[in-house]
Amino acid sequence: MTVPALPRIRILPDHVANQIAAGEVVERPASVVKELVENALDAGASRVEIELRNGGKTLIRVSDNGEGMHRTDALLALDRHATSKIRSVEDLATVASFGFRGEALPSIAAVSRFELITAPASGDPGTEIQVQSGRIVSSGEAARQPGTTVTVRSLFQSLPVRAKFLRQSAAETRAASESIVLLALVNLRVGFRLESNGRELIDLAPAASLGDRVAELWGPAEAQNLLSIDQEEGGIRVAGLIQRPDAVRPAGGRRYLFVNGRPFRDPSVLKQVDEAYRTTVAPDLRPTVFLYLGVPAGQVDVNVHPSKAEVRFQDSAAVHAAVHAAVRTRLADLISTTEIRERSVVHEPSSATPPTDNSERSTAVPLPQLTLFVSRAEVDSALLEENPREVETADADPARSGPWQIQNSYILMPTRGGLLVIDQHSAHERVLFEQTMDRFAGATGESQRLLFPITLRLSPPEHSAAEELSGLLEAIGFEMESFGDRTVI
Ligand SMILES: Nc1ncnc2c1ncn2[C@@H]1O[C@H](COP(=O)(O)OP(=O)(O)OP(=O)(O)O)[C@@H](O)[C@H]1O
Ligand SMILES: [Mg+2]
DSSP states (O other): OOOOOOOOOOOOOHHHHHHHHHHHHOSSHHHHHHHHHHHHHHTTOSEEEEEEEGGGTSEEEEEEOSOOOOHHHHHHTTSTTOOSSOSSHHHHHHOOSSOOSSOHHHHHHHTSEEEEEEEOTTOOOEEEEEEETTEEEEEEEEOOOSEEEEEEESTTTTOHHHHHTOOOHHHHHHHHHHHHHHHHTTOTTSEEEEEETTEEEEEEOOOSSHHHHHHHHHOHHHHHTEEEEEEEETTEEEEEEEEOGGGOOTTOOOEEEEETTEEOOOHHHHHHHHHHHBTTBOTTOOOOEEEEEEOOTTSEEOOSSTTSOOOEETTHHHHHHHHHHHHHHHHHHHHHHOBGGGGGGTSOOOTTOOOOOOHHHHSSOBGGGGGOOOOHHHHHHHHHHSOHHHHHTSOSOHHHHOOEEETTTEEEEEETTEEEEEEHHHHHHHHHHHHHHHHHHHTOOOOOOOSSOOOEEOOHHHHHHHHHTHHHHHHTTOOOOBOSTTEEO
16 A cells, blocks of 8 residues: 655745745836826826835835725735735626736735835725735825825845846936836826935826926927827827827837837837838937727726736737838928928038038928938948049049038939949938947047036936936046936036
């Protein structure tokens, strides 16, 4: 007779399971910020305040004036799979809240010193709960206005491996403010405030429109360069703001996608945007877009990514077609009503390029003429193939042989084998890039003081990036000084 072996498989205790699950939900302080702010928004808050210390590594506090919780719910909220937001799998198809897993609070509480203070809108007493590495260490009554405050201290102190991989505080602060910006772009009526180490980084009043919010985040000039779109095709609505082609810069645009009120990432959707801009901007430029897709409930699966950053469309071809059509139609409208005169102010005359001043010729050409673009790669290869001497010995009559300049932007040079088209702006950038790299190599940051310093208003993530890179910028000759309110000189 054989003796049954002792089972080798065991069910993990809750606090161990929570710590493992936390690895998926809570990757870094910014994910904690995202989860807590989403909870505040789901609770109907009209104002959310976020406080960070040391990039969130020491402290993250999110307070809201939402509906709050009763004591029993507050205790339940810390259990895994405890959620008020869905009741069945079917609900997932139509879920409109950010949350639906019932994973965020227990996961965060499993890897931190966690405190929840909440009071329901009914006016009933508030509750305070203290949790340490997933175990409730105390709970009791607390006085609070209706709403909820969650404080997360010493994140990952129980997971030294994860703690070791956290980045510098400035990078974590930037990532956290980027998550707040993302949620602020899809909750216009909510006010947001972010404070980091006692300094205010974001203060957004409730906005009446997307344009107002963009203006508050990046300044009115940015908002003025955007066109509104709103079009429906195949049951898919595509609304939002897209950048005017003449405002698109090589530095790359801000690109935000939302579906049914939820941020998501999807390079294939952005590719459709770029396709739609083709022939109006050079192919390697990335226009700014804020796109809000409205897809019928049940046609988008939001439960395909651990931190919900990605979604899956039932019919992604239809989504692609709708995005392409909406952007394309808006740009076509613009083209049919605009003259190139607007474009001629895009590129400032640059000293690095020789051509003659023919601004008379460059104005008032209809925009569709700009449909001829040659990518940088194509020009590079044309230059490589070309025998330089052939260029030099081209017809000596400058009036016939060029170079010519069109639109103050492009240099045309006939060669024996054909025609060279040089994007003057890109060429200038290349020259500046080479000069900058040379300066790095020689470590001789030279600069000339401006008579009138330039003042730039940056978004919160840009501002912390600028602060982080100030040493590097100085090395290449840019002096930078912070001037409060995300403004640098
Ligand atoms: N700020 C808050 N105000 C009111 N209720 C809250 C708040 N935060 C959490 N809750 C309640 O606690 C529950 C658990 O929150 P938790 O974030 O863990 O899960 P969820 O939001 O339901 O789903 P997900 O894990 O996808 O975020 C929520 O369903 C909600 O009922
Ligand atoms: Mg949640």
